[in-house]
Amino acid sequence: MSDQHTSAGRSRKALIIGGGVAGPVAAMALQRAGIDSVIYEAYSSGADGAGTFLTFASNGLDALRAIDAEHLVPAEGFPTPRMSFQSGTGKHLGEVPNGGTLPDSAVSHTLKRANLYRALRDEAIRRGVRVEYGKRLLDAETTPDGGVTTRFEDGTEATGDLLIGADGIHSRTRRIIDPKASEARYIPVLNIGGYARNVRIPAEPGTFRMVFGKRAFFGYAVHPSGEVWWFANPPRAGEPDRAELAAMTTEQWRELLIGLFDGDDTPATEIIRATPGELAGWATYDLPSVPTWHRGSMIVIGDAAHATAPSSGQGASMAIEDAIVLARCLRDFPNTPQAFAAYERLRRERVERIVAAGARTSNSKAAGPIARILRDLMMPVFLKRAASGGDRSMAWMHDYRIDWDEKVA
Numbered sequence: 001m002s003d004q005h006t007s008a009g010r011s012r013k014a015l016i017i018g019g020g021v022a023g024p025v026a027a028m029a030l031q032r033a034g035i036d037s038v039i040y041e042a043y044s045s046g047a048d049g050a051g052t053f054l055t056f057a058s059n060g061l062d063a064l065r066a067i068d069a070e071h072l073v074p075a076e077g078f079p080t081p082r083m084s085f086q087s088g089t090g091k092h093l094g095e096v097p098n099g100g101t102l103p104d105s106a107v108s109h110t111l112k113r114a115n116l117y118r119a120l121r122d123e124a125i126r127r128g129v130r131v132e133y134g135k136r137l138l139d140a141e142t143t144p145d146g147g148v149t150t151r152f153e154d155g156t157e158a159t160g161d162l163l164i165g166a167d168g169i170h171s172r173t174r175r176i177i178d179p180k181a182s183e184a185r186y187i188p189v190l191n192i193g194g195y196a197r198n199v200r201i202p203a204e205p206g207t208f209r210m211v212f213g214k215r216a217f218f219g220y221a222v223h224p225s226g227e228v229w230w231f232a233n234p235p236r237a238g239e240p241d242r243a244e245l246a247a248m249t250t251e252q253w254r255e256l257l258i259g260l261f262d263g264d265d266t267p268a269t270e271i272i273r274a275t276p277g278e279l280a281g282w283a284t285y286d287l288p289s290v291p292t293w294h295r296g297s298m299i300v301i302g303d304a305a306h307a308t309a310p311s312s313g314q315g316a317s318m319a320i321e322d323a324i325v326l327a328r329c330l331r332d333f334p335n336t337p338q339a340f341a342a343y344e345r346l347r348r349e350r351v352e353r354i355v356a357a358g359a360r361t362s363n364s365k366a367a368g369p370i371a372r373i374l375r376d377l378m379m380p381v382f383l384k385r386a387a388s389g390g391d392r393s394m395a396w397m398h399d400y401r402i403d404w405d406e407k408v409a
């Protein structure tokens, strides 16, 4: 392992902005590389977007093995190794594996976002990482000795040897690194979801049912407890105002969704009616290409550098892969800019390919009538090939492996 001490003889220290997915994983991986870090999270502890869930792909599970944290995801979620597709008319279009299967049979899992955040953060804290809450990054600058000073909204400052922006799709760090950096791109579907109770659905746990409804996309999976976890993507051509979405009441959302799925041959309306609690929707974004990921001792990783549409099912896994690959580079190149350059060489092509794949899938959810007919004709052919194992076209996404011990060239 390289010497991780500065010329002053102390350990290198990283300031990590964001305690979502990439932030805590980066802290744990850096610790393993002999680099100290502190996580600065804008929100207070526990404010973790409780309403949503995500599917965690097998490559993300495998990446967590580099820091011995792969047990955290199965402990919080349930296996969802299959996806089946149908059209709004009830036509079965096919069934495919939902992500890959690791050599030890581990498969993708579905879990609540808040639980993933909490599990990763708690594990980082358990391993001795310091997390400071209520620290919203406002500004940062490099210091003459090559380090970094940050300023937070509460008026406090922090200094370190490098800064890792793991602050999500609307990253402040991205803009500090490059004031001309791209903004997130609106994807023309909304997102909303929930957890339905006491509804009888003829579906076994483990299969995500995806429905290309006549007017909107609907997905659901039965949790082993019997609860039905669902999401919907109402198409929406123009980007909605944040205030407009925030002003919609649960009853307005319910009415909108029931209107969209009424007449489709799916249990969507029954599931939506059986969902207690509040419903709230949000707009969907991705970030196709951010030309500048790093400047001096500052870098962005995870969604801050390359957010993908939710439909790729890869955002959290990519954030984890990023964090671990970056820690390997910093371990093997004590010169931070060299480490950042090596990191970008290892990551850029893969993540941009995934973002492009996610955008294609999202567009198919908002297909017009002619595209819908073509999709319903072609999809069974593709899905049949994929299901038979003859189609390895997505292997590049799921078979990605990180060897922690291998030295970065």
Ligand SMILES: Cc1cc2nc3c(=O)[nH]c(=O)nc-3n(C[C@H](O)[C@H](O)[C@H](O)COP(=O)(O)OP(=O)(O)OC[C@H]3O[C@@H](n4cnc5c(N)ncnc54)[C@H](O)[C@@H]3O)c2cc1C
Pocket: 017, 018, 019, 020, 021, 022, 023, 040, 041, 042, 043, 052, 053, 054, 055, 056, 057, 135, 136, 137, 138, 166, 167, 168, 169, 170, 171, 172, 191, 301, 302, 303, 304, 307, 308, 309, 310, 311, 312, 313, 314, 315, 316, 317, 319
């Ligand atoms: C509706 C939806 C569904 C999704 N479904 C999936 C899925 O099925 N599978 C999948 O893999 N991914 C999915 N994703 C994507 C996934 O959630 C993200 O890719 C992943 O969370 C990225 O992790 P991150 O750590 O880079 O960013 P985030 O998880 O966004 O974390 C960023 C953190 O930084 C903090 N922060 C932000 N600004 C500042 C600041 N200025 N100062 C300090 N802290 C700050 C935030 O509070 C947050 O805690 C989905 C996303 C959405 C929106």
